[in-house]
Amino acid sequence: MALDTKVEAHQRLVEQLRRSFGVVIMAAFDDEKVVEIMANPDGKLLIERHGQGIVQEGTIAPLQVQNIIGLVAAWQGTISNSEKPICEGALPPEFGGARFEGCLPPLSKGPLFAIRLRARSIYTLKQYVQSKIISEVQGTAIYKAIEAHKNILVSGGTGSGKTTLLNAILQYISEISDLDQRVVTIEDTGELQCTAPNFVDLLTDDTANVDMTRLLKATMRLRPDRIVVGEVRDGSALALLKAWNTGHPGGAATVHANNPQAALLRLDQLCQEAGVPSQSELIAEAVDIVIQIQRDKSHPAGRRITSMWDVKKREEIV
Template sequence: MADPITMDRAQVEAHGRLIEQMRRILGADICAVFGDPAAVEIMLNDDGRVLVERHGQGITHLTDLSASKALNLLALMADFRGTTVTRDKPIVEGAMPDEFLRARFAGAIPPLMPRPTFSIRLPARKIYTLEDYRNNAIITGEQYDKIIEAVENRKNILVSGGTGSGKTTLLNAVSDTIACRAGLDQRIVIIEDTREIVCNAPNTVQMLTDADTDIDMTRLLKLTLRYRPDRIFVGEVRDGAALALLKAWNTGHPGGLATLHANSTQAALTRLDQLCQEAGVPSQMPLIHEAVDVIIQIARDASVPAGRRITDILFMDKQD
């Protein structure tokens, strides 16, 4: 994948053709979604239907996309990512070009499924504040007060939930609360695989992993400690990098944020321990109890207007 800053004229022209081809395949309706700040995700199912999820509006059917066009789009994404998509390599993943907001793309072709499919996770363009969460009954007044107190007391907060539950959006709401209170004396370092965290604090550094050079989250967490962080934010914790994160949080850097896939706050503790063990160490429950202060569980809930709500907030017992 070429770096736009260092591309020569021929590369710039080739990149321009690739973008134009992508836009032509997607069509005006899908391209317009990239400009909609309420849009969260664009999904192509194997029946050819393109669905869009928007904040507060749920999922709606936007248009249809033929299998041939979807296959062409995946081939273009593979080319952009410097790889190929074939029967032997049927999966394409990674950030889309800047012209498509560096949205997180994941797609696959047969034989993994009957027809080509993809999911495009759009980065946050609009911050939904904790006040918005309270006003839309996603959190109660008591939960709001507890989260604000945790932010002001520099607690390490883990946001957990299932796929599509709104973990990153909630993390961004907490991040916004921190940013509103942070001055230049609070240096925030953010580490992600794909840029999704938004933080408008005045002293912020953002780092991205790079699969092409094998720079993973563990490597960046170690580098982070040389950047004089006061708070450390991490996108989604997926692997043995969990151990490096906990160690970083536990060495004088309180007030961090991270997300994790789990179905409950207790399950989040178990999963975090399992991820630590992927780094080749035994159970790290003592470290987890020391480093993590608060776990906020968010879940989809069709019974409430917003479609999701905070189901639990666990405050870790720090007593001996």
């Protein structure tokens, strides 16, 4: 296929996606506050905005959802049907590279999808303090930890704001870095934003069999100073901890857990997926601070920091 033909095919697919998404979803893509767009099997179209929670914005027909999933699968060079009912990955660049997850029956009663949008603007640590998501004492502790090249683990549940907080940490890292500070980020889907003068971003690639562990090993040969991982979710945790603990401090990562202690336990469990025994000593040595964030409907910002745990001192930072 000639280059022009490929470009035309891409443009046609993007235009088909725009039409299939419809007016409401396309408006959501243009809204800088939107962080998630969800189509439920019962036809509800739900949109979450930063600090405002989830609201229903009309309904969406099952056929429309199915068409969207099919088009996203086509963009990824595959198909989606009852035999391949899961479609996941990044949307085309025209949609900001948002993360897409779609499911078809028989996995669910009806077709559904969830779209996680990349942050269009960084919510800074200063804004976290101003919004009282983080106390002034906690904010100062985070600033000092970053400046002192401490390793920070951001913990929380799904949709709690882990990546948004990690981006705020990255923003301050970028602000204080120069060319002598090489920052490497590693993700499955591009959600992190970094403006450091010396910055490399790496993405896993399932089609090429390049997972996070492989990228972390490659990163060690890229002269990193700070290593930041979007989300630790498998045995790559062992490679990350070893990297942090062998001359590459000052990194950050997120993990799914309900409290700091559970986050450290989760890291240990992930390390053991790499076929090693408990790595509690390595974790205690490599991780300096765990920041726990969770949703909170009673808070004006919709979320808050519930705990900051100093791993070395084994005490809360209040």
